[in-house]
Amino acid sequence: MKRRSLRILIVVVLVGYPILSTGASFAIGGVKTHPSRELFPFFTWSLFSWVPEVRHHYVVEITRLNGQVFDPPIEMNEVPEFSDRTSLAYKAVQDLGRAGGSDAGERATFEARYLGGQDVDYRIVRQSYAPLERWHGAPPDATMVVGEYSVGSAE
Amino acid sequence: MMRRLRLWLTGPDRSHSAIDADRHTAKVTKAWWSVRFFYAATFFFAYAEANVLWNLTNGGAPLQPRWVVAWMPDALTGGTIATTAYLVGASAGLIFMQHRWARILVCITLVQAAGFRYSFGGLNHGYHFWIWVSFCLCFLPDGNLSRLSQSYASRHRYLTAFWLAMALVAVFYSLSGFWKVAAGLEAMIAGNINSFSPTALATIVADKLQQSGDNTLLGPFLLDRPLLGWPAHLWVIYVELLAIVAVFRPSLHQTWGLMLIVFHIGTFLLMGIVFAKHVLLLTLLYLWSPFANPFDLRRVLAVLPLVGWPSRHRLGSSRGLEDSGA
Numbered sequence: 481m482k483r484r485s486l487r488i489l490i491v492v493v494l495v496g497y498p499i500l501s502t503g504a505s506f507a508i509g510g511v512k513t514h515p516s517r518e519l520f521p522f523f524t525w526s527l528f529s530w531v532p533e534v535r536h537h538y539v540v541e542i543t544r545l546n547g548q549v550f551d552p553p554i555e556m557n558e559v560p561e562f563s564d565r566t567s568l569a570y571k572a573v574q575d576l577g578r579a580g581g582s583d584a585g586e587r588a589t590f591e592a593r594y595l596g597g598q599d600v601d602y603r604i605v606r607q608s609y610a611p612l613e614r615w616h617g618a619p620p621d622a623t624m625v626v627g628e629y630s631v632g633s634a635e
Numbered sequence: 636m637m638r639r640l641r642l643w644l645t646g647p648d649r650s651h652s653a654i655d656a657d658r659h660t661a662k663v664t665k666a667w668w669s670v671r672f673f674y675a676a677t678f679f680f681a682y683a684e685a686n687v688l689w690n691l692t693n694g695g696a697p698l699q700p701r702w703v704v705a706w707m708p709d710a711l712t713g714g715t716i717a718t719t720a721y722l723v724g725a726s727a728g729l730i731f732m733q734h735r736w737a738r739i740l741v742c743i744t745l746v747q748a749a750g751f752r753y754s755f756g757g758l759n760h761g762y763h764f765w766i767w768v769s770f771c772l773c774f775l776p777d778g779n780l781s782r783l784s785q786s787y788a789s790r791h792r793y794l795t796a797f798w799l800a801m802a803l804v805a806v807f808y809s810l811s812g813f814w815k816v817a818a819g820l821e822a823m824i825a826g827n828i829n830s831f832s833p834t835a836l837a838t839i840v841a842d843k844l845q846q847s848g849d850n851t852l853l854g855p856f857l858l859d860r861p862l863l864g865w866p867a868h869l870w871v872i873y874v875e876l877l878a879i880v881a882v883f884r885p886s887l888h889q890t891w892g893l894m895l896i897v898f899h900i901g902t903f904l905l906m907g908i909v910f911a912k913h914v915l916l917l918t919l920l921y922l923w924s925p926f927a928n929p930f931d932l933r934r935v936l937a938v939l940p941l942v943g944w945p946s947r948h949r950l951g952s953s954r955g956l957e958d959s960g961a
C-alpha cells in the first residue's frame with residue numbers, strides 16, 4: 481500500500497468510524513445523546529453516559545414453584561434453581577419487561593431458557609427508584625405488576 | 636487542511652518530528668514486537684475461549700444471528716465453523732503474522748467468532764477493540780523484521796499502520812468521553828443529575844450494583860462517601876475525551892495508556908466490570924508505544940491538552956518541548 485493511500489485510509493477510518501457507528505445507532509434507536517443500540521462491530525462507545533435520576537427496573541418474581549407458594553413472592557435470582565446473574569439474563573428480563581410480557585414468543589423463549597423444567601407461577605414487576613437512595617435502603621418509589629404468567633404443568 | 640489539523644492536535648509536543656534513520660528502525664522494532672505479542676495473545680484467547688464458544692452450541696438458546704454471521708443456519712453449524720475457524724485463523728496469525736493474508740484471516744475469523752458469541756440476545760464490548768486493531772494491522776506491510784529494517788518506505792508504512800491502530804483506539808475512548816459530555820449537558824439543561832454532578836459516579840455505581848446484584852471491592856466504600864467519586868469521574872471524562880489529542884503527542888502515550896488502565900482497574904473495583912483485552916491493548920499500543928519518549932514529568936505536564944499551558948508558561952520556552960533525544 482502506497483504512503484498516500486495509507487494516509488487516505490487513516491482519514492477514512494478515523495472519520496468514518498464515528499460517523500458510521502453513530503449513524504447506525506441513530507437509525508436503530510433514534511437520535512439520542514446516549515445511544516445504546518449498535519450495528520456490530522460498529523459501536524458508539526456511549527457507556528454510562530446517562531446518569532439515571534430514576535431507574536425503571538424490571539424483575540421476575542416467583543409466586544409458586546413446584547406447588548410451593550411464596551407469599552411474599554421472591555425474586556428469580558434468590559431461587560437457587562433460577563439464579564443467573566449474567567448480563568445476558570439481566571437483559572432478557574429487561575427486554576421482557578419493556579415488552580410488557582405481551583410477546584408470547586419472547587416469553588416462551590425466556591421461560592425455556594431461564595425457568596425450564598419447573599412448574600412455575602411468576603410475575604414481571606416494574607420497580608422505579610433513585611439508585612443511590614435505594615442502595616441506602618429506601619424502598620422503590622413505585623412498584624407495578626406488568627403481568628402474571630404460569631409455565632410447566634401449573635399452566 | 637489535514638496537516639493543519641494534525642499540527643493543531645500535536646500542539647506543543649514537537650518530539651514526533653525528530654526522526655532519524657536509526658531511531659526509526661528502533662521504533663519499528665518495538666512496534667514489531669508489540670504486533671507479534673498481539674498475535675500470540677490472539678491465539679491464546681482463541682484457545683481459551685474455544686470452549687465458551689462451543690458451549691453456546693448446546694446451551695439451548697436459539698441463534699439470533701448478527702448480520703456478520705447471518706449465513707449461519709443454526710447454533711450447532713455456526714458454532715462448529717466459527718470455533719474451528721477462529722482457532723485456525725489465530726494459529727495462522729501466530730505463525731505467519733508477517734504475511735497480510737494471515738492477518739486478514741485473523742480479522743475475519745475474529746469477527747465471525749465474536750458475531751457468533753453475540754448472537755444469543757446479549758452483546759457486550761469485550762471483543763470490539765481487538766477486532767478493530769486486527770483490522771488496522773491488516774495494513775502493515777509484509778515482511779519480517781530484518782526485511783522491514785532495510786527499507787525506509789516499509790518502516791514508515793509499518794509505523795503508520797501501527798499508529799492507525801493506536802488512533803482508532805483513541806477514537807473509541809474519545810467517543811465515550813464525548814457522549815458523557817453530550818448526555819451530561821442535556822441532563823444539566825433539563826435540571827437533572829448529570830455526568831458533572833458531584834454524585835454522578837456514585838449514582839452510576841449504585842445503579843450498576845443493583846442491576847447485577849453483585850458486590851465489589853470498593854463500590855460500597857464509594858457509596859458511603861459519594862462525593863469522593865466526583866473528581867474521579869471528571870478525571871475520567873477528561874482522559875477519555877482527550878485521548879484523540881494524546882495520540883498525536885508521543886510524550887503522552889505512556890501516561891495516557893497508564894491513566895486508561897487505571898480507569899479500567901477503577902471500573903473493576905467499583906462496578907466489577909473487567910475489560911481484560913482493553914488493558915492488554917493499552918499496554919501493547921500505549922505503554923509500549925514505539926513513538927513514546929522516555930518519561931519526563933515536566934514534558935508530560937507541559938503538553939497535557941487544555942490544562943498544560945501553565946507548565947509551558949513556567950518553562951518559558953517551547954524549546955524545552957523539543958525531542959531531547961534528537
